[in-house]
Amino acid sequence: MPEIEPVADASDDSYPSLPATSWAVLGMLTFGEGLTGYDLKKWADWSIGFFYWSPSVSQIYAELKKLEAAGLAESEVVSEPGERGRRVYRITERGTRAVRNWSRAAPVEQPVLKHGLMLRLWMGHLNEPDELKKLVRSHIENMEAMRERAKLHGDHADREPAWAFSRMSLVWSERYFQAEIDLAKQVLADIDEAAERFSSVRTRDELGNPVPEVAGSWRDVEDFVLGLEQRGLEQRGLEQRERG
Structure with missing residues (x-):
């Protein structure tokens, strides 16, 4: 597992380097409830699964393992009489601070369309x-x-x-x-x-x-579009200088 950068003290606005999927799982733990990996899978199916990620149960547990190792989440086995114990995960104070910082400061990745x-x-x-x-x-x-x-x-x-x-x-x-x-x-x-x-x-x-x-005509189209984009950038730069 790659080393995860630590979260600094409570006054810091930093956050560790984690994939967005880790933050998605951590975000699901910010609603004040302890959840199992299976709970998180079901919740993802009817929430973030519509617009971002539909993880498998194994993917959920892989992310939870990272979050625990980083001190952003913690778990305990909860047992009911006559039932098998369930490992329940909760976000830590450190995790709450980190995901809040990430949600406010991290660059927003551009959507990748695969249709x-x-x-x-x-x-x-x-x-x-x-x-x-x-x-x-x-x-x-x-x-x-x-x-x-x-x-x-x-x-x-x-x-x-x-x-x-x-x-x-x-x-x-x-x-x-x-x-x-x-x-x-x-x-x-x-x-x-x-x-x-x-x-x-x-x-x-x-x-x-x-x-x-015309053989290779797609290259002409590409050159034409790139030229238009470049002229557009130059025009916007000129307008900004004139306003400044």
Whole structure:
């Protein structure tokens, strides 16, 4: 296990170097309850799983091990009469200070979009329009189910004031899934338009793949876009200097 940087004294605003997944687990321990690894897994499924991370039980326990080693969480075995003991985790004072500092000061990582449907559509020239539409309709059904799940959990979370910001994130998730649905419905029409334009391809290679009319034209597009971005940066810099 890599060495974890310590948290400084209580007056410090520092926090240790940990992956965001560790902070996510620690954040779930900031609601005043002791939780088992299984509890955390179930909670993640209906909270951060909608917008950030759906961990397995083994991943949860791996993160808890890191947090305990860093002194950010602690655990004890709680036994009920006639039942097997359960290891319950709680956040420490040090952990509370660290996750608060992290949530306030750490740079926010940019979202990384990995959209399986769009990858299939991007190579739509290898498929048939009707088959692509089936994929899109299936995606819409999945997003509708996710939207309803997020709504149900958001409505349930409304009963507890301590979950106000958690509920806000669930409402955002519901809106996100609706946006996915709206975009996918538009894509159904876009497929027909793309198929019609693709039908005008004049040349194909011996494998039947389309050959661009101008070889390497994607490089021209890249250069053009990079040039526009550079000019935009220069223009914004000029405007800032004029204002300053």
